[in-house]
Amino acid sequence: MAAETPYEVLGVKPDASADEIRKVYRKLAKQFHPDLNPGKPEAEARFKSIAAAYDLLSDPEKRARYDRGEIDETGAERPPRGYYRGHAEGAQGWRYQPEGEMDLNDLEDLFAAFGSAGGRRRGEGGAGFRAHGADRHFTLTVDCVAAATGGKQRLSLAPEEWLDVTIPAGVEDGQVLRLRGKGGPGFGGGTAGDALIEVHVAPHPLFRRDGDNVLLELPVSLAEAVLGARVSVATVTGPVTMAIPKGSDAGRQLRLRGKGIQKKNPGDEIVTLKVFIGHSSDPELAEFLEKWAPQHPFDPRKGTAAA
Amino acid sequence: MIAFDELLRQMRGLDRRELMRWVENRWVLPERQERTWIFHEVDVARVELILEIRQEFAIDEEALPLVLGLLDQVYDLRRQLRRVCDALAAQPQEVQAAVRRALPPVTGPEIPHD
Numbered sequence: 001m002a003a004e005t006p007y008e009v010l011g012v013k014p015d016a017s018a019d020e021i022r023k024v025y026r027k028l029a030k031q032f033h034p035d036l037n038p039g040k041p042e043a044e045a046r047f048k049s050i051a052a053a054y055d056l057l058s059d060p061e062k063r064a065r066y067d068r069g070e071i072d073e074t075g076a077e078r079p080p081r082g083y084y085r086g087h088a089e090g091a092q093g094w095r096y097q098p099e100g101e102m103d104l105n106d107l108e109d110l111f112a113a114f115g116s117a118g119g120r121r122r123g124e125g126g127a128g129f130r131a132h133g134a135d136r137h138f139t140l141t142v143d144c145v146a147a148a149t150g151g152k153q154r155l156s157l158a159p160e161e162w163l164d165v166t167i168p169a170g171v172e173d174g175q176v177l178r179l180r181g182k183g184g185p186g187f188g189g190g191t192a193g194d195a196l197i198e199v200h201v202a203p204h205p206l207f208r209r210d211g212d213n214v215l216l217e218l219p220v221s222l223a224e225a226v227l228g229a230r231v232s233v234a235t236v237t238g239p240v241t242m243a244i245p246k247g248s249d250a251g252r253q254l255r256l257r258g259k260g261i262q263k264k265n266p267g268d269e270i271v272t273l274k275v276f277i278g279h280s281s282d283p284e285l286a287e288f289l290e291k292w293a294p295q296h297p298f299d300p301r302k303g304t305a306a307a
Numbered sequence: 308m309i310a311f312d313e314l315l316r317q318m319r320g321l322d323r324r325e326l327m328r329w330v331e332n333r334w335v336l337p338e339r340q341e342r343t344w345i346f347h348e349v350d351v352a353r354v355e356l357i358l359e360i361r362q363e364f365a366i367d368e369e370a371l372p373l374v375l376g377l378l379d380q381v382y383d384l385r386r387q388l389r390r391v392c393d394a395l396a397a398q399p400q401e402v403q404a405a406v407r408r409a410l411p412p413v414t415g416p417e418i419p420h421d
Contacts, residue, residue: 030364035356035378038385084356087349088382089389095336095349097386098379134401184401193401 006053006066006073014067018058025054034083044083133193134184140165140177140197144204147171148214148236149262155197165197170212170261173201206234212267213260217274220244222285225275235259235269242271250275309351311337311344321358328368329357334375 007014010024028050030036037043056073057063065071087093140155150169156162163182171177176198183193208215214236224231228246232239235256242256252273260267277285315323329335330344335353337344346354360366360374395403 026363026365033359038381084349084352085382087352089385090349092347092349093382093386096353096379097383098376132405134405136401184399184405187398187402187405193405 004049004073006056009049009053009073010057018060021054021057025050025058029054035085035088038085038089132190133186135193136183136195138195138197139200141200141202142167142171143202144207144209145236147199147201148207148209148260157195163195167199170263171199171201173199175199207236209261210270211261212263212265214267214269216269216271218271219274219276220248222275222277224248225250225273233269233271237262244273248273308348309346311346314346314351314354318354318358320362321354326354329354332372334371 005014007016010021010028012021012024016024029047032043032047032050034044034047052074055062056066056071062071066073088096136157138155138157140153142153146153146167148169150167150171152164153167154162155165163179165177165179168177176196179195179197181192182195186192206216216234218231218233220229220231223229224244225248226246228248229244230241231244233242233256237259240256240259242254244254248254250273254271254273256269256271258266259269309317311326315321315326326335330337334357335346335350337346337350339345357371357375360371361368366374395406398406
């Protein structure tokens with residue numbers, strides 16, 4: 001890409017008069033002077049090219065040589081100069097601090113100077129800039145039983161730093177617990193932030209959860225289902241003995257009141273019976289069933305599409 | 308560092324009486340040394356800026372204190388802000404994050420564009 005001609009830089013026609021060029025240059029120089037644009041690095045580059053273009057075009061001899069093609073557009077470039085802004089923002093710049101202006105020795109003075117609600121003048125009670133501490137985020141995995149019953153669990157925050165977290169009974173997977181004041185320290189006497197703990201409930205091999213109830217599938221033998229039995233059943237609070245009524249079919253649901261999620265109003269454990277016939281090649285059972293002629297035969301698939 | 312006479316020699320278009328007036332008006336603050344003034348880099352750059360404001364921007368000496376006063380305020384604010392930013396940068400991550408969150412978003416009128 002060809003470099004911009006000095007005419008293009010200033011945005012004037014090649015036959016512009018010296019007066020016109022001077023006017024345009026002044027306007028652009030004011031607009032792009034680096035010291036008037038301290039926050040805009042691009043202004044300096046623009047100003048340089050404007051100055052270079054003007055330097056060339058304002059000199060009748062150089063302009064004539066440029067027009068004749070004897071020098072290029074950089075033919076008149078000046079060595080780099082140190083702009084005031086480069087010094088003004090450094091240590092030397094403090095010398096030109098406006099007299100009688102603020103000398104901000106600390107944040108208190110700064111906020112006082114700007115009349116912020118966050119700061120008070122010294123001697124007025126001394127409350128300075130305050131900030132609430134940052135929240136800290138953690139994750140904690142609890143097993144299903146602990147989630148159902150509640151309890152304390154130790155959370156490691158950092159090496160040598162831990163927190164005993166009280167798990168509320170019935171905490172759900174993905175729930176976030178907020179522990180006030182256990183986050184990052186506050187600033188200037190501000191309150192500490194909070195610890196936000198995202199709880200993950202690990203799945204359990206036996207228990208599943210349905211609201212406040214705990215679901216359990218209980219394997220029973222054919223004899224237990226037919227004849228009834230008293231069996232030991234796992235619950236979230238420990239094993240209990242449960243009566244299986246005589247003639248219980250597979251899929252029958254039995255309710256253990258108060259053995260679900262241990263909230264103030266605890267849920268139930270719902271036990272679903274699964275009948276297992278055990279060793280499928282038991283010859284005696286097979287022999288018995290072959291000889292057995294039920295008085296009240298029934299079709300278990302009655303009313304299903306497969307019937 | 309450069310002495311008064313040397314600066315006059317180096318800077319084209321700078322008048323001796325003019326520069327003396329700038330120093331007397333405290334627009335430039337060179338260091339007084341024996342029978343001359345010593346200009347540090349910042350002072351030289353400032354003289355160059357004032358010269359440009361006077362000649363290129365055609366701002367007369369009546370208006371010059373206003374322009375310089377505003378510029379000095381801008382640079383003072385930038386230096387102070389730099390101090391605050393440096394102090395913040397030295398804070399723990401969580402303090403920095405808290406300050407960032409506490410900063411209200413910059414809002415302004417929408418600028419129409421074509």
